[in-house]
Amino acid sequence: MIIAIEITYLISSILFILGIKYLGSPKTARKGNLYAAIGMFLAIAATLLDQQVLTFEWIIIGGLIGSIAGLIMAYKTPMTGMPQMVGMLNGFGGGASLLVALSEYFKKNPNYPVDQGAIFNLPIDQGVAIILSLLIGGITFTGSMIAFGKLQGLVTGKVVKYPLQHPFNALLVLLVLGAGAYVVMFPSMMALVLMITGVSLVLGVLLVLPIGGADMPVAISLLNSYSGIAGSMTGFVLGNNELIIAGALVGASGIILTNIMCKAMNRSLMNVVLGGWANAGSASTTSSTTSPKGDVKSIDSEELAMLLDSVGSVIIVPGYGMAVGQAQHAVRDLTNVLEKKGIKVRFAIHPVAGRMPGHMNVLLAEAQVSYDKLYAMEDINDDFNNTDVVIVIGANDVVNPAARHDQSSPIFGMPILNVDYAKTVIINKRSMSAGYAGIDNELFFYPNALMYFGDSKDAMTKLVNEIKNL
Amino acid sequence: MEEYLFLMHVYVFALAIFVGFELITKVPPTLHTPLMSGSNAISGITIVGAILSAGLEQFTISTILGLIAVAFAMINVVGGFLVTDRMLKMFKKK
Numbered sequence: 001m002i003i004a005i006e007i008t009y010l011i012s013s014i015l016f017i018l019g020i021k022y023l024g025s026p027k028t029a030r031k032g033n034l035y036a037a038i039g040m041f042l043a044i045a046a047t048l049l050d051q052q053v054l055t056f057e058w059i060i061i062g063g064l065i066g067s068i069a070g071l072i073m074a075y076k077t078p079m080t081g082m083p084q085m086v087g088m089l090n091g092f093g094g095g096a097s098l099l100v101a102l103s104e105y106f107k108k109n110p111n112y113p114v115d116q117g118a119i120f121n122l123p124i125d126q127g128v129a130i131i132l133s134l135l136i137g138g139i140t141f142t143g144s145m146i147a148f149g150k151l152q153g154l155v156t157g158k159v160v161k162y163p164l165q166h167p168f169n170a171l172l173v174l175l176v177l178g179a180g181a182y183v184v185m186f187p188s189m190m191a192l193v194l195m196i197t198g199v200s201l202v203l204g205v206l207l208v209l210p211i212g213g214a215d216m217p218v219a220i221s222l223l224n225s226y227s228g229i230a231g232s233m234t235g236f237v238l239g240n241n242e243l244i245i246a247g248a249l250v251g252a253s254g255i256i257l258t259n260i261m262c263k264a265m266n267r268s269l270m271n272v273v274l275g276g277w278a279n280a281g282s283a284s285t286t287s288s289t290t291s292p293k294g295d296v297k298s299i300d301s302e303e304l305a306m307l308l309d310s311v312g313s314v315i316i317v318p319g320y321g322m323a324v325g326q327a328q329h330a331v332r333d334l335t336n337v338l339e340k341k342g343i344k345v346r347f348a349i350h351p352v353a354g355r356m357p358g359h360m361n362v363l364l365a366e367a368q369v370s371y372d373k374l375y376a377m378e379d380i381n382d383d384f385n386n387t388d389v390v391i392v393i394g395a396n397d398v399v400n401p402a403a404r405h406d407q408s409s410p411i412f413g414m415p416i417l418n419v420d421y422a423k424t425v426i427i428n429k430r431s432m433s434a435g436y437a438g439i440d441n442e443l444f445f446y447p448n449a450l451m452y453f454g455d456s457k458d459a460m461t462k463l464v465n466e467i468k469n470l
Numbered sequence: 471m472e473e474y475l476f477l478m479h480v481y482v483f484a485l486a487i488f489v490g491f492e493l494i495t496k497v498p499p500t501l502h503t504p505l506m507s508g509s510n511a512i513s514g515i516t517i518v519g520a521i522l523s524a525g526l527e528q529f530t531i532s533t534i535l536g537l538i539a540v541a542f543a544m545i546n547v548v549g550g551f552l553v554t555d556r557m558l559k560m561f562k563k564k
Contacts, residue, residue, distance in 0.1 A: 020493045020508075020509070023508055024493065024501070025501075026558075030558045033508050033558060036508060036511065040551070044517055048521060053525030054526065056525060062524055062536070062544065063544050066540060066546075066547075066548065067548045070544060070547065071552065074550075074553040075552070079557075082507070085549070085553060086506050089507065089545070089550050090510060092543070093543070095539075095542045097516050099520070099536070099538055099542065102535050103519075104532075106535070112531075125476040224509065228509065230516075236476075236479055244479055244482050244483045246515040249489065249490040249494075250512055252486075252494055253490060253505060260502075356502075356503060357506065361502070362503045362504070365562070370562060371500050376498070
């Protein structure tokens with residue numbers, strides 16, 4: 001039986017790997033997800049046959065509660081709410097790892113629940129794995145809940161600063177590691193194990209609270225990675241290879257995404273995690289008062305419709321503003337009316353547009369925009385030169401040319417979409433206010449830039465109607 | 471024997487990380503959100519540990535922790551796979 005269970009775990013691990021492999025292309029991605037789901041089903045089935053599992057009522061109750069909650073979340077969450085949903089799922093993964101590690105600790109303790117005066121021998125590797133599961137799982141759980149709160153608007157999306165922030169957090173981490181080392185040597189210190197759990201949960205809150213809204217793509221990716229690593233650590237506690245493999249895959253995935261997000265902002269991970277950009281932003285707003293001022297030209301929907309009537313190519317640049325305004329369907333309608341006129345329409349998507357990796361792509365997919373029209377920054381950046389009109393919808397910092405030439409700008413060096421190279425740039429925004437980095441965008445003052453003010457959804461709907469009425 | 475087993479686990483962990491890096495660098499940006507939710511569902515594999523705790527013969531604190539862990543991991547598994555499928559269904563080429 002043990003061999004049958006182990007072989008099932010092996011098959012399940014292979015299905016996870018194949019699943020992620022197939023997730024690499026939009027054509028096979030659904031199949032990949034299905035493979036991974038079958039792998040999970042097999043793993044659960046094999047575990048239920050384990051000889052340790054003797055009672056089923058609690059498993060069934062927990063399983064039912066979780067399944068119903070998961071089902072509701074999966075079908076009730078609107079596509080604009082995906083960052084929150086993913087944030088919350090990360091948290092439950094971390095939470096489960098924490099609970100399993102804690103439970104294993106109690107299971108292995110011979111003096112619990114009844115003190116038998118026995119010696120508690122915990123192999124060092126298992127002790128270390130339990131402590132790390134508690135630490136990473138705890139941080140992931142509460143950190144993800146804070147990230148969820150920020151994305152849902154329940155917790156402030158601003159950068160939160162508190163006195164002695166970094167020394168205090170460093171102290172807490174040292175406290176956990178010190179107490180952890182002690183527990184590894186003297187495993188019967190139950191109070192310390194509970195303290196480590198508590199401090200880890202507090203750390204999650206303190207570490208994510210300072211991170212600002214637009215840095216959420218990094219935070220979510222990093223927490224995704226943590227949830228995987230916590231799973232791997234739990235695998236070490238249980239001595240189960242499948243948990244180690246699955247956790248490592250997820251951990252690697254999160255790290256890669258985190259890295260992509262950081263590169264796209266030209267910032268180090270430390271800088272993002274410590275809530276750094278806002279520092280730079282506030283320091284330079286005073287120095288950048290000399291930034292280019294001048295005339296801002298605006299355009300209304302009727303004029304814009306006429307302008308678009310005679311062009312050959314358009315690139316649309318969506319940003320978080322499109323998600324907030326839920327304008328993806330109106331943007332799809334705009335694409336359709338423009339294409340009907342024979343205009344070539346493409347989308348340029350900056351890696352950190354929105355609140356999580358791939359956020360814009362999912363929204364546009366929901367609005368049934370064909371995915372082959374969506375271009376990553378490096379694939380389209382050279383094409384702005386020979387494009388007639390660029391329409392920027394609710395994006396700001398990622399199209400600020402200051403990133404290319406203004407060494408005093410906090411976003412200097414960040415890769416941007418070169419929208420200013422196009423013949424005309426239309427910028428749809430609600431107002432002239434600054435973007436997340438807290439700096440003015442000199443693009444708005446460029447001679448080839450035209451502001452098209454208004455809520456993204458209203459503005460696009462109006463524009464579509466004007467074009468139809470021409 | 472104990473040390474040998476532990477080393478085997480480290481071995482598996484290191485190789486799996488490399489496999490993960492190889493596979494995931496090939497995922498295009500357009501699929502990054504489904505990749506996250508899908509990998510989230512996979513990290514629900516902690517359900518294995520949760521079941522081993524919740525299914526103990528005797529009812530102890532481990533059972534309670536296991537019960538909550540089963541619920542948490544199951545949210546991850548069911549929510550993660552279903553929402554990923556819901557998203558991927560929308561990715562169409564015309």
